[in-house]
Amino acid sequence: MPRLFHSSASPYSAKVRMAATYAGIEFEAVVADTNVDPADLIAANPLGKIPVWLTDDGEAVYDSAAITQYLNRQTRNALFPRNPVKRMEAERMEALADGLCDCLLAHVYERRFRPQDKVHQPWLDRQWSKVSRALDELNANPPKLPKKITAGQIAIRAALGYLALRFPGEWEKGRARLVRWARRFDEKFPELVSQLPK
Ligand SMILES: N[C@@H](CCC(=O)N[C@@H](CS)C(=O)NCC(=O)O)C(=O)O
Incomplete structure (x- = not known):
């Protein structure tokens, strides 16, 4: 296996x-x-x-x-569509989610691995501004949630799960559509909920 x-x-x-x-x-x-x-x-x-x-x-x-x-x-395309345009959309969605996680990780690691007096606030702010822009974009245009989803939607849900774990109360304000989207994802795909970050 x-x-x-x-x-x-x-x-x-x-x-x-x-x-x-x-x-x-x-x-x-x-x-x-x-x-x-x-x-x-x-x-x-x-x-x-x-x-x-x-x-x-x-x-x-x-x-x-x-x-x-x-x-x-x-799996013969269980995670990405064959259609080139749809596939590009799915890959871009995954890239946005991964890039969002890169910024979140940079934020977490800056605070975890540096002595407190060496933590560089402008660096944290810069990472957070990228996070904010990505979340605003997702809130304005939440990905569709059809029966058959792609690695794109899955990646976004995993990233939101990491936000819920490490940044609770710091990202939800003004992004009710995105919060609802995560809830809807979990209702539609309950078998994936146990695999979220925890
Ligand atoms: N681009 C990589 C990022 C992987 C990554 O940074 N993973 C983190 C954990 S969430 C890690 O292994 N960190 C340990 C380290 O950087 O030493 C991917 O998509 O797999």
Whole structure:
């Protein structure tokens, strides 16, 4: 069975867990603590980052966007549409969600890994302004939620799950449509809820 190096809180890991579940691919989830650079994680990915998908052939697939493309090929397009325009939209949605998570992670890591007197507020503000713009765009144009969704909607839901976990009360104001969108996603795809960041 394929294995997934992941952590429960990681938004990119959540995206992959949700995408694999949605696509009906079974996997063994293996928790990796990136803080201690575990040897098996480093052997799979010299960057020491999660998620990493390990195929039955022992191949390591990373990063998370490469994994969703890989899972899509394994399932004959369960995660991305064939239509080129629709596919580009789905890939852009995933890129927006991943980029949003990059900013959130930069924010979290700045505060987690630097001594308090070295935390650079303008850097935090710059990251947060990107987060705000991305969330405003999503609130103004929430992605459609048809029966068949793509890795794009899944990535957005995972990113909102990370916001709910690490930034509760800091992003929802003025974005009621987006908050409702997340609730609707969970109602429509209850099987994915347990895979959200926690
Ligand atoms: N672009 C990567 C980002 C992966 C990433 O930054 N993962 C975080 C956890 S959420 C990580 O492994 N951090 C540990 C580190 O940077 O050392 C992806 O999409 O998979």
